[in-house]
Amino acid sequence: MTTIPNARYIYARAAAFILVILLCGSVTHSYAQEKYPNRPITIVAPFPPGGVADLTARPVAAAMEKVLKNPVVVVNKTGAAGAVGMASVANSKPDGYNLLMALSSISIIPEADKLFDRKPAYTMDQLIPIALISADPTIFVVSADRPWKSVKEFVDDAKKRPGQISYSSSGVYGTLHMAMEMLSHAGGISLKHVPYSGAGPALTAILGGHVDTLASGPAVVIPHIKSGKLRPLAGWGAKRVEALPNVPTFKELGYDIEFYIWAGLFAPRGTPEPVMKSIRDSVRQAVNTPEFKAAMEKLQTPVAYLDAPEFRKFWDKDAKMLANAIKRVGKVEIPEAK
Amino acid sequence: MTETLQNLYLGFSVALTPNILMYAFVGCVIGTLVGVLPGVGPLAGISLLLPVSFGLNATSAIVLLAGIYYGAMYGGSTTSILMRIPGEAASVMTCIDGYAMTRNGRAGPALAIAAVGSYIAGTISVVALMFLAPPLASFALRFGPPEYFTLLLLGLLALAYMSGGSMLKALAMAVLGLLFGMIGIDPMTGFSRFSFGLVELGDGLGVVPVAVGLFGLSEILLTAGQPTAPAVTKPRLRELLPSREEWHDSVWPIGRGTVLGFLIGIIPGSAHIISSFVSYALERRISKHPERFGQGAIEGVAGPESANNSATSGAFVPMLALGVPSGPIPAVMMAAMMVHGISPGPLLISQQPELFWGFIASMYVGNVVLLILNLPLVGLFVNLLRVPYPLLHPGILMFCVLGVYAVNGSVVDVGIMTLMGALGYLLRKFDFETAPVVLGLVLAPMMEMSFRQSLSMSSGSYSIFITRPIALTLLTVGLALLLSSVISFGMRKADWRRRLGFAGAKD
Numbered sequence: 001m002t003t004i005p006n007a008r009y010i011y012a013r014a015a016a017f018i019l020v021i022l023l024c025g026s027v028t029h030s031y032a033q034e035k036y037p038n039r040p041i042t043i044v045a046p047f048p049p050g051g052v053a054d055l056t057a058r059p060v061a062a063a064m065e066k067v068l069k070n071p072v073v074v075v076n077k078t079g080a081a082g083a084v085g086m087a088s089v090a091n092s093k094p095d096g097y098n099l100l101m102a103l104s105s106i107s108i109i110p111e112a113d114k115l116f117d118r119k120p121a122y123t124m125d126q127l128i129p130i131a132l133i134s135a136d137p138t139i140f141v142v143s144a145d146r147p148w149k150s151v152k153e154f155v156d157d158a159k160k161r162p163g164q165i166s167y168s169s170s171g172v173y174g175t176l177h178m179a180m181e182m183l184s185h186a187g188g189i190s191l192k193h194v195p196y197s198g199a200g201p202a203l204t205a206i207l208g209g210h211v212d213t214l215a216s217g218p219a220v221v222i223p224h225i226k227s228g229k230l231r232p233l234a235g236w237g238a239k240r241v242e243a244l245p246n247v248p249t250f251k252e253l254g255y256d257i258e259f260y261i262w263a264g265l266f267a268p269r270g271t272p273e274p275v276m277k278s279i280r281d282s283v284r285q286a287v288n289t290p291e292f293k294a295a296m297e298k299l300q301t302p303v304a305y306l307d308a309p310e311f312r313k314f315w316d317k318d319a320k321m322l323a324n325a326i327k328r329v330g331k332v333e334i335p336e337a338k
Numbered sequence: 339m340t341e342t343l344q345n346l347y348l349g350f351s352v353a354l355t356p357n358i359l360m361y362a363f364v365g366c367v368i369g370t371l372v373g374v375l376p377g378v379g380p381l382a383g384i385s386l387l388l389p390v391s392f393g394l395n396a397t398s399a400i401v402l403l404a405g406i407y408y409g410a411m412y413g414g415s416t417t418s419i420l421m422r423i424p425g426e427a428a429s430v431m432t433c434i435d436g437y438a439m440t441r442n443g444r445a446g447p448a449l450a451i452a453a454v455g456s457y458i459a460g461t462i463s464v465v466a467l468m469f470l471a472p473p474l475a476s477f478a479l480r481f482g483p484p485e486y487f488t489l490l491l492l493g494l495l496a497l498a499y500m501s502g503g504s505m506l507k508a509l510a511m512a513v514l515g516l517l518f519g520m521i522g523i524d525p526m527t528g529f530s531r532f533s534f535g536l537v538e539l540g541d542g543l544g545v546v547p548v549a550v551g552l553f554g555l556s557e558i559l560l561t562a563g564q565p566t567a568p569a570v571t572k573p574r575l576r577e578l579l580p581s582r583e584e585w586h587d588s589v590w591p592i593g594r595g596t597v598l599g600f601l602i603g604i605i606p607g608s609a610h611i612i613s614s615f616v617s618y619a620l621e622r623r624i625s626k627h628p629e630r631f632g633q634g635a636i637e638g639v640a641g642p643e644s645a646n647n648s649a650t651s652g653a654f655v656p657m658l659a660l661g662v663p664s665g666p667i668p669a670v671m672m673a674a675m676m677v678h679g680i681s682p683g684p685l686l687i688s689q690q691p692e693l694f695w696g697f698i699a700s701m702y703v704g705n706v707v708l709l710i711l712n713l714p715l716v717g718l719f720v721n722l723l724r725v726p727y728p729l730l731h732p733g734i735l736m737f738c739v740l741g742v743y744a745v746n747g748s749v750v751d752v753g754i755m756t757l758m759g760a761l762g763y764l765l766r767k768f769d770f771e772t773a774p775v776v777l778g779l780v781l782a783p784m785m786e787m788s789f790r791q792s793l794s795m796s797s798g799s800y801s802i803f804i805t806r807p808i809a810l811t812l813l814t815v816g817l818a819l820l821l822s823s824v825i826s827f828g829m830r831k832a833d834w835r836r837r838l839g840f841a842g843a844k845d
């Protein structure tokens with residue numbers, strides 16, 4: 001075996017490779033002249049894979065892909081409680097290729113930025129709603145080996161020892177934090193908050209017995225309720241959750257709180273009207289495909305589709321409620337170490 | 339036992355059907371390619387391919403994704419060994435001795451040992467996963483913030499063994515890494531630190547851009563700065579395989595790496611990243627010739643590579659046994675199951691025996707596939723070194739930029755990589771080692787989070803670290819290690835002074 005032909009072979013291969021790449025480049029370029037969509041659409045899920053935003057974005061993307069006959073890719077752009085992903089879409093080119101699958105926390109981050117008096121990562125008016133996909137009430141669960149069997153027992157106990165009963169959350173000022181803040185406010189109790197970096201780690205924490213309670217979406221907690229590790233006490237919805245018919249809502253129990261982890265699709269402001277129409281149409285068709293319905297059923301997440309105008313109303317109301325909750329929380333005080 | 343064997347038989351009857359076998363193979367090939375690209379790790383590969391798996395049935399989907407996952411762990415070692423570019427955080431340690439071996443003309447044996455070590459670690463840890471998953475999983479969940487913090491504290495002690503030169507310089511570099519790790523949003527209060535108004539910095543510095551910059555780019559810059567271009571190595575065929583002595587030196591590091599990696603891997607969170615650091619430190623600590631480390635010791639490749647592969651299987655333990663998303667990658671795998679209407683949980687094994695045992699069996703098959711795939715590739719990859727530097731290095735540079743950009747689609751990441759390349763060049767010119775910087779950066783955010791979570795849990799009382807049995811045990815082990823080093827440090831003071839003088843006189 002001599003060395004020279006071998007090296008030549010490699011150069012030849014490398015040259016061929018580069019040629020192929022260049023050819024690919026020119027092909028995509030010629031496509032760019034045609035109408036929307038002509039290249040992959042990105043849906044940014046600003047939370048880690050496996051979370052609610054991610055699990056909702058993926059079937060939506062798959063169904064949109066079929067409707068538009070164009071690739072729709074979900075990208076997890078995580079960090080800063082979702083601010084990185086949301087800001088990246090808010091500040092992206094409004095051409096309809098950068099969409100955002102945001103959760104309720106989209107209304108929280110600008111408020112938190114206001115609280116710290118810093119330049120906001122994005123403002124809510126930088127994004128325009130496309131459609132609401134799902135709105136799941138959070139479920140209040142406690143670790144099965146804790147004594148509370150009802151919300152009343154829990155609140156009574158929490159009143160007796162303020163700041164002692166703990167809960168995990170997806171992060172400070174995150175949705176799960178806000179849900180618990182609303183409960184604390186309505187029940188007149190004070191709980192201990194242990195933030196984690198996402199809904200997954202927050203679930204792991206309660207399963208490991210490191211915290212006492214958790215508020216999270218039905219799809220996340222139901223498998224563990226079934227296996228007997230977690231006990232549901234109440235839900236934040238207006239109605240009971242279908243899969244948990246015996247779990248009362250807080251409204252039934254006399255607490256005037258309602259909270260949903262909703263997932264909705266957004267586009268950056270300034271996206272041209274025809275493109276927006278095309279996206280809205282495709283989402284409307286996508287959520288009605290049997291594949292999408294079946295996918296959401298498997299995730300145990302009911303579809304709660306609202307088109308842009310109705311979604312706008314829903315969003316405004318929700319954002320106001322969250323802004324109030326943030327103001328109540330204020331800057332987080334760290335207990336003094338001892 | 340017989341039941342397990344029967345189940346395994348069921349598993350193999352699933353895994354060896356042509357269909358599933360093909361998905362395992364495709365997964366391994368894609369994973370290897372993903373791993374070879376600098377900067378693109380298993381998570382990026384798996385996330386990109388998740389939607390593809392929607393169209394498959396649940397078993398095929400899981401087998402495909404698992405193949406990508408461990409394929410990427412295999413592939414990650416290639417660029418580390420050949421070019422000193424870590425494909426992901428877990429292969430940072432492989433860069434040190436793996437690349438030193440390449441410079442000594444032993445690239446083939448380094449790649450071969452990495453592949454064989456990964457194969458052995460992968461296979462043994464699947465056996466462990468099969469027999470020990472349920473009891474280990476419940477134990478793993480007992481690792482809450484205080485336990486996690488004390489474990490990471492042990493990881494910090496690994497620093498002492500990361501540098502062959504001055505201890506002072508190594509510690510300075512670790513502190514630099516820890517400081518880099520402070521950048522980003524405060525996880526407890528939401529306050530931004532050192533982010534200079536860049537939202538992308540809110541999440542801190544990514545480990546991959548920093549590692550690629552500090553290791554890969556700095557190496558390219560250093561080579562370019564040499565007055566005469568280094569001779570192109572021309573590996574001969576018979577030098578592709580490890581010598582008898584190298585095999586002998588690698589057996590125990592592979593074994594220890596496997597056990598260590600598996601144990602660290604089962605702990606929920608991102609602790610698996612430190613498995614390769616800890617393994618490297620361990621090998622160096624017990625080696626009779628610690629001075630060989632950094633100069634191309636094959637143990638420094640065999641241990642960490644085995645550890646990061648068995649950590650891969652370890653990470654599946656809590657996911658399969660309890661349905662807990664114990665890390666970013668198991669979370670994606672769980673999502674893949676959930677979109678098929680399967681909720682991973684304590685009931686998975688009894689409700690979906692074909693999926694569970696098929697998955698286990700496919701991991702055996704996948705490891706064999708990877709070995710068959712990777713050993714012949716050693717010859718091909720080594721031949722890349724024949725390419726003269728003026729052609730090779732710009733190519734590497736391009737792939738670094740592409741890879742680092744591709745992971746988050748972030749230009750900021752590319753900027754970080756470039757800055758870190760310049761910093762790495764300067765540091766290495768002044769004879770500082772860069773591995774402790776990466777370890778510091780990996781540890782700082784995890785340590786901070788778990789430390790402050792612990793104090794939140796205890797309402798600010800430090801006693802939480804000594805009242806919980808696992809945390810107390812880990813603290814005691816750490817303290818004992820520290821004391822033993824201090825004692826031997828004191829006893830070998832003269833030797834240490836000589837070594838320090840030697841390190842200073844090297845340049």
